[in-house]
Amino acid sequence: xxxxxQNPRYLITVTGKKLTVTCSQNMNHExxxxxxxxxxxxxxxxxxxxxxxxxxxxxxxxxxKVSRKEKRNFPLILExxxxxxxxxxxxxxxxxxxxTGTWTNSPLHFGNGTRLTVT
Amino acid sequence: QKEVEQNxxxxxxxxxxxxxxxxxxxxxGSQSFFWYRQYSGKSPxxxxxxxxxxxxxxxRFTAQLNKASQYVSLLIRDSQPxxxxxxxxxxxxxxxxxxxxxxxxxxxxx
Numbered sequence: 236x237x238x239x240x241q242n243p244r245y246l247i248t249v250t251g252k253k254l255t256v257t258c259s260q261n262m263n264h265e266x267x268x269x270x271x272x273x274x275x276x277x278x279x280x281x282x283x284x285x286x287x288x289x290x291x292x293x294x295x296x297x298x299x300k301v302s303r304k305e306k307r308n309f310p311l312i313l314e315x316x317x318x319x320x321x322x323x324x325x326x327x328x329x330x331x332x333x334x335t336g337t338w339t340n341s342p343l344h345f346g347n348g349t350r351l352t353v354t
Numbered sequence: 355q356k357e358v359e360q361n362x363x364x365x366x367x368x369x370x371x372x373x374x375x376x377x378x379x380x381x382x383g384s385q386s387f388f389w390y391r392q393y394s395g396k397s398p399x400x401x402x403x404x405x406x407x408x409x410x411x412x413x414r415f416t417a418q419l420n421k422a423s424q425y426v427s428l429l430i431r432d433s434q435p436x437x438x439x440x441x442x443x444x445x446x447x448x449x450x451x452x453x454x455x456x457x458x459x460x461x462x463x464x
Contacts, residue, residue, distance in 0.1 A: 268451050276456065277442070279454075280451055338446070338448040338449075339385055340385075340448070341386075347397050348396070348397050
């Protein structure tokens with residue numbers, strides 16, 4: 236079954252304790268992305284990756300790191316979590332946007348989400 | 355700054371009626387538009403996508419795109435209680451991916 240798998244689904248941690256949220260996809264997608272979702276603010280992109288070893292900042296990258304050492308995996312790393320990073324996190328993947336004079340983006344496939352609480 | 359605007363709602367519609375959801379976008383470079391449905395605490399699931407001006411129909415759903423007015427809409431015919439959810443509009447215009455609106459909360463009243 237084609238899917239994006241995130242782990243863990245729920246995580247409660249304390250300020251400053253490093254954590255990693257894993258994301259893996261089995262669709263051979265080049266493009267992967269992390270979003271956070273907060274009430275009243277919607278989905279905001281944290282980081283994205285166009286391919287292995289290629290990552291770039293989204294709209295809210297502060298306090299986060301990512302890596303893309305393999306095509307299927309795109310972990311999100313919080314080196315020193317703070318309470319303002321309490322949120323619902325989604326990993327997503329898709330094929331690369333295509334250019335034919337204009338850009339065409341393909342639909343994102345989302346993981347099931349990770350609810351993170353930092354106390 | 356790319357922006358996608360949606361009315362947050364709630365939008366209340368009687369069962370069996372047509373629900374009309376709207377969104378506007380700021381980036382004229384956006385060429386691809388997506389509607390996602392999201393139940394509380396769950397991940398967004400794709401309803402429809404549209405790339406060309408005009409209408410696109412899929413079952414009970416119709417997406418409409420007007421690039422001149424920078425306007426996207428989603429119509430849901432014969433609304434069912436199971437359609438009650440938050441609907442996210444997203445636009446994409448290149449390598450930095452999709453920009454999402456904050457979503458419209460739709461309630462279908464039995």
